[in-house]
Amino acid sequence: AKESGKNNYQFYVAEMTTLVSERLALENDLRSALERGEFSLNYQPIADCRSGAIVGMEALLRWKHPERGMISPALFIPLAEETGYIIPIGEWVLRTACEQCRGWQKAGFPSLYVAVNLSSRQFHQKDLTASIHRILQETGLDPTRLGLEITEGLIMQQAEASVNTLRELKAMGIRISIDDFGTGYSSLSYLKRFPIDVLKIDQSFVRDIPKDEDDAAIASTIITMAHSLGLKVVAEGVETLEQLNFMREHHCDTMQGYYLSKPLPPDQFTALLKNGTRL
Ligand code: C2E
Ligand code: CA
Ligand code: CA
Ligand code: CA
Numbered sequence: 001a002k003e004s005g006k007n008n009y010q011f012y013v014a015e016m017t018t019l020v021s022e023r024l025a026l027e028n029d030l031r032s033a034l035e036r037g038e039f040s041l042n043y044q045p046i047a048d049c050r051s052g053a054i055v056g057m058e059a060l061l062r063w064k065h066p067e068r069g070m071i072s073p074a075l076f077i078p079l080a081e082e083t084g085y086i087i088p089i090g091e092w093v094l095r096t097a098c099e100q101c102r103g104w105q106k107a108g109f110p111s112l113y114v115a116v117n118l119s120s121r122q123f124h125q126k127d128l129t130a131s132i133h134r135i136l137q138e139t140g141l142d143p144t145r146l147g148l149e150i151t152e153g154l155i156m157q158q159a160e161a162s163v164n165t166l167r168e169l170k171a172m173g174i175r176i177s178i179d180d181f182g183t184g185y186s187s188l189s190y191l192k193r194f195p196i197d198v199l200k201i202d203q204s205f206v207r208d209i210p211k212d213e214d215d216a217a218i219a220s221t222i223i224t225m226a227h228s229l230g231l232k233v234v235a236e237g238v239e240t241l242e243q244l245n246f247m248r249e250h251h252c253d254t255m256q257g258y259y260l261s262k263p264l265p266p267d268q269f270t271a272l273l274k275n276g277t278r279l
Contacts, residue, residue, distance in 0.1 A: 023079070026071075026076070026079060027079055027083055029065060029066075030063075030076060030079055030080060030083065030085055031083075031085060033063060033065075033089075034085075034088055034089055034092060036066075038063055038064050038065065038066070039061060039062065039063055039064075039089065039092065039093075040061075040062045040064070040265070041059045041060065041061060041062065041093065041096055041097060041100070041266070042059075042060045042062055042263035042264055042265055043057040043058070043059055043060070043100070043114075043263060043264055043265075043266065043269045044057060044058045044060060044256055044261065044262065044263040044264070045057050045256070045260055045261050045264075045269070045272060045277070046058060046115070046234060046254050046255070046256045047254060047255055047256075047260055047277060047279055048253070048254055049235075049244065049247050049248050049252050049253060049254060049255050050248065051279075052277050052278070052279025053277075054109075054112070054272070054273060054276075054277060055111070055112070055113070055254060056112055056113035056114060056115060056147070056254075057101075057112070057114055057115070057269065058114075058115045058116075058117075058149070058256065058263075059093060059096075059097035059100075059114055059115065059116050059117070060073065060117075060263045061073050061077070061089075061093055061117075063076055077119060080119075081119050081120065081121050084121065086119050086121050086122055087121065087122060087125060090118065090119065090122040091131060091135070093116060093117075094116055094131075094132065094135050095135050095138070095139065097114045097116050098114065098135055098136060098139040098141040098146060099139045099141075100114070100266055101113065101114035101141055101145060101146075102139050102140050102141045104269075104270070104273065105141075105145070107270070107273075109273055111145075112145065112273075113144075113145040113146065113147055113175070114141075114145065114146060114147065115147035115148070115149050115177060116146070116147070116148055116149065117149045117150075117179065118148050118149065118150050118154075119154075120153075120154045120157065123150055123154055123155075123162070123165065124157070124158060124161065124162075124165075128165060129165065129168045129169060129172070132146075132169070132172070132174070133172065136172075142173070143172045143173035143174050144173045144174075144175070146174050146175070147174070147175045147176070147177055147197075147198070148169065148174060148175070148176055148177065149177045149178075149179040149200065150176065150177070150178065150179060151178070151179050151180055151184060152178055152180075152181070152184035152186045152190065153184045153185075153186070155190065155194060156184070156186045156190065159190070159193075162194070163193060163194060163195075166194050166195050166196070167195055170195040170197075175197040175198060176194075176195065176196050176197050176198070177196075177197065177198035177199070177200055177234070178196055178198070178199050178200060179200050179202075180200065180202040180236075181199040181200055181201055181202055181222060182201065182202050182205055182218060182222060183202045183204065188225075191229055191231075192229075196231060197231060197232060198231060198232045198233070198234060199222060199226045199231055199232075199233050199234070200233075200234045200235075200236050201219055201222050201223075201233060201234070201235045201236060201252075202236060202237075203236040203237025203257070204237075205218050205219050205222075206219060206235055206236060206237045206238060206239075206243055206257070207237060207239075209242070209243050209246050210242050210243070210246055216246065219235070219246070219247075219250070219252075220250045223247075223250050223251060223252050224250075227251070232253045232254070233252050233253050233254070234252075234253070234254045234255065234256055235247045235252045235254070235255045235256070235257070236256050236257065237256075237257045237258075238255045238256065238257030238258075238259045238260070239257050239258045239259050240259055241259065243257075243259065244259055244279065260277060260279060261277075
């Protein structure tokens with residue numbers, strides 16, 4: 001027993017060492033990924049629940065590692081956040097997404113908007129509003145055609161500073177969405193205090209609709225509450241016609257999910273815009 005205990009321990013140390021060195025290697029590769037052009041954006045359409053028309057798209061970051069292939073943002077975004085690389089990467093995302101959106105507007109879809117995810121460190125950086133202002137000017141995208149997605153946890157971290165940043169962004173005309181709504185631990189009172197435009201129902205509440213009655217109750221309550229506060233609602237992770245119909249019956253404004261389309265590279269997104277949707 002003693003022997004195997006020791007072996008287990010050695011195994012554990014070896015495994016930890018591998019994890020740590022893998023992480024270090026990834027961190028190192030992340031540092032040069034931007035200048036090597038390894039990032040790209042995919043776009044997932046957001047459609048009007050009723051008409052099925054594509055009204056906008058969410059920009060989602062992709063990293064193609066030279067040896068390891070595609071690495072999930074769920075893995076590398078936290079790493080970029082901890083190392084601070086998220087600042088230049090996030091700026092690249094914003095610029096690229098605004099440029100692309102402007103391109104599609106010029107190609108015959110003038111009212112499209114683009115939604116960009118902001119991480120905590122990015123949102124709390126000092127010159128965020130100045131940097132966004134510059135990007136909008138340089139790309140020519142109208143501020144009302146840019147949406148920023150943030151989580152409730154992120155704004156609650158520094159509530160006072162967050163209100164100010166949100167007010168500045170709002171004053172520019174930018175729309176603010178609360179991402180993954182319902183999964184945080186904060187009270188709902190911030191919805192009154194913060195200048196928010198959109199709630200995105202987290203996909204964990206959508207996944208088991210219509211089977212799970214609790215999830216259905218939560219989703220319909222979020223929609224009703226949002227509307228009575230004057231907010232719009234996006235349902236995330238809509239994968240089936242039943243789920244879409246549920247959202248329609250409960251007057252959800254817009255939807256996003258595999259039922260309509262997975263996130264697409266720009267050329268495929270262009271094709272989808274031209275062909276229209278089957279909703
Ligand atoms: P998120 O913002 O909640 O994005 C939605 C995620 O759900 C995306 O995963 C999308 O591909 C996936 N999804 C969309 N529709 C469906 C569906 O019908 N079913 C299921 N099961 N999944 C669906 P993705 O692209 O892997 O992104 C994961 C997360 O990484 C994002 O979650 C976001 O938090 C983060 N992320 C992605 N791009 C960026 C970025 O540019 N900046 C920052 N800060 N975070 C990003
Ligand atoms: Ca998002
Ligand atoms: Ca989300
Ligand atoms: Ca998420």
